[in-house]
Amino acid sequence: MTGVGAARIGAGQWRTVRVHAPEAVDAPRQTRTRTIDAKDDQVLGKGQTNRWWRWMLALWCALCAPTPVVAHDAPGTSAPIRIATLLVPGDDVDAERVLAGEFDALFVPLDGIDARLPGGFDRSQWLRLEVTPPAPDRDALHGAVLRFERVPLERITAYLPRGDGTWRMQVDGFYATDPGIGVLPGSYAFRLPPAPPGPRTLYVNVQERHPVTLRPQLLDEHAFHLADRAVSGIAAATYAAIVVLMLSSLALFVALRERAYLQFVGMTGVFLLLLLLALNGALYTVPGVRAFGWWRDHGIYALALACCALALGFARHFLTSEAVSARMHRWIDRARIAWLAFAALSLCNIASLGPTMQRIAALAGVLTALQIAWLAWRAWRGGNALARPFWLIWSVLTVLIAVRIALAFGWLPPHPGLLNGFQVAVAFCLLLMSVGLADRVMEFRKQRDLTRELKEQTDADLQIEHVRREFAEDLRERLRMAPPGGEMEWVAFRRVLASLKAVLPQRSAAVIATGYHGIDLLLTEPLDAKDRYGRLLIERGGTLKGLCRSRSPMQVTLDEIGKEATGAAGGSLFAVVPMAMPRPGWGALLIERGPNEPFEPEELKRAAEFLHLAVTTTDEALHQAELKRKAEIDQLTGLYNRRAGDAVLNEAMLRAIADRRPLSLLFVDIDHFKQINDRHGHPVGDDCLRATAEAIRRQLGERDTAARYGGEEFLVVLPGHQPEQARQVGERIRQAIAQLRVEGEGGPVRFSVSIGVAARQAGEDTPQPVVERADRALYAAKRNGRNQVHVASSLPYGSGPGAPDREDTVTL
Structure with a gap:
């Protein structure tokens, strides 16, 4: 070659x-x-092993069984x-x-x-x-x-x-x-x-x-035979143990007709045994199955994927609990189908897919172990007593599989302890699982007694969840309608007290908050308990503040936080639920009970959930209100922008029609604003706009509104003002702006404004005619020399005999 x-x-x-x-x-x-x-x-290993893996393996080998190995520097x-x-x-x-x-x-x-x-x-x-x-x-x-x-x-x-x-x-x-x-x-x-x-x-x-x-x-020859026989002996003992477990599980299946035992037999007696034989190389030396070597590493991947599918099927039937949802079962079934499909693909023995199938098999092993461990944990939490040891076993198996994958990828050296310890530990885990399967017969008897208790607990949880859902929906609706500035906080915590009264037995309750969004709150249920909690806050506020720093709900006796402050006899228990807020602010939910009525951990958790929901919902509502406010405000002048100004004008028009009260508008426009920008620069122009907005704001009443309507144009809405009153407001604005001085590079800059005034006339039900008259009055002031206030005529445009060609205006 x-x-x-x-x-x-x-x-x-x-x-x-x-x-x-x-x-x-x-x-x-x-x-x-x-x-x-x-x-x-020149990618070459340095022979350095991750110490973390060594410690984990050493711990497991110590728990299972010592594995005889021949070290590199052993005698011989x-x-x-x-x-x-x-x-x-x-x-x-x-x-x-x-x-x-x-x-x-x-x-x-x-x-x-x-x-x-x-x-x-x-x-x-x-x-x-x-x-x-x-x-x-x-x-x-x-x-x-x-x-x-x-x-x-x-x-x-x-x-x-x-x-x-x-x-x-x-x-x-x-x-x-x-x-x-x-x-x-x-x-x-x-x-x-x-x-x-x-x-x-x-x-x-x-x-x-x-x-x-x-x-x-x-x-030397003697040391070699010792090492080789130790490895072969451990492998033979492991195979024998798996066969025994397979036969015992098969007998239990015949006796009990429980599918979980058959799944266990298939997982251990067939594919897992074949997988261990393949990983050790013994499968390719056994007569009759030696031809399996034709698939080479693809055969190992197929066996590993088949083991994953069978393990998931076993866990699905064995680890049953109300805590395991149908959705999780669907995910398990999908994973099983996926691993079997990849196993079939691996058996096609496509050489170019070798690295890909190796990664898929490794990923399947880790994901399967994690999924079964998670399933066991959920089943354990749901009342399946046998799920706890299975959770421990599969948590350890996750580590063992990860070690074996590291060996397969060459990330760890092929140390005898790693290779032999893996299969010994796997056999030990299978033994523990078989014991758990035998205990399942007794578990069936206990299940009937637990069903009634679980149903009662479920009903109670559903009732609490119903109250919590109603609380959340009602709170969001109330906060949507409440104005910011302290009203939202009051609404939220009042709802907390009312809702907790329905789900937690109590004598009284209170919400104490200091520096929450810049305000201090003391709300009590019932209302007549406010004085007692006020005295408590004065005398034991420092203690309460320290308890709130722990961020964890707790219960304390009345003597610990001030028996004298409450005036109650015989002592009381208080649940203290801290409120999450940035320092230096602090707050808490206090719930009072009798001395012989301690709070259960679930009750403390429930109270904390309600309080947390109230705080987060309030913060979210305030944040949305702030976003809405920013969307309505012109960033340069701080006044409403045009869209918000139009909304205010529409609302003022509807209110004026309903109350039959007058409504006037002002259009304010800076004179020669383009020349100011061209001569002094846009920064000076921006300063002129800000100064104009501030001058307008100072001349307005509490019900009046100003908005930036265009580039240098401002709209002023004056509810309840007759035209003469509006003219006087406009004149004050004009005079105030005429006295302004804005610093520029060449010295102080003076400027003036022109103002158009218009009032709503009888029969007008939309703002558009009033806006048009005010706009024409403004342009009339511009044509007549600027720095003036013009009031639109009371006659509408084009009405009456001898009507002028344009809107008549009155110059003030």
């Missing part, structure tokens, strides 16, 4: 390498061309190993040239004992292992075995030096194994051939689609 690749021989230099490996075993590969850069090509290790890695573009490299040392300069040495390889069939991945025997025993490598943990590898080829200078090539693979390797292989093993004493250099070629982390060990 030959091919052409590229090897880096210096900074920025590459040369062509022709590959020849006549003894290599055929393997699936992909041929493609891409540019390799130094950062991409022949010699330390120095590891270096080589990544060369192309799927083949001439092994003879590697063994001849031509690529030794390109090997990157590692500091640790683990080598992380990025995977992929588009590159050749090599390990160089330099072994130096201990000084006292130069022949310590005689009969040694090079060992790797048995993780999924497409092919691993070891080149071992002989004494005559030649090399022995040994090939092994995860999916295509030698029939003589045994049924339960525990590792990849390569026995060193006889060679002269002294240091040796070994080469290992690895072919694998996905990233992988390898930890080589060089053991």
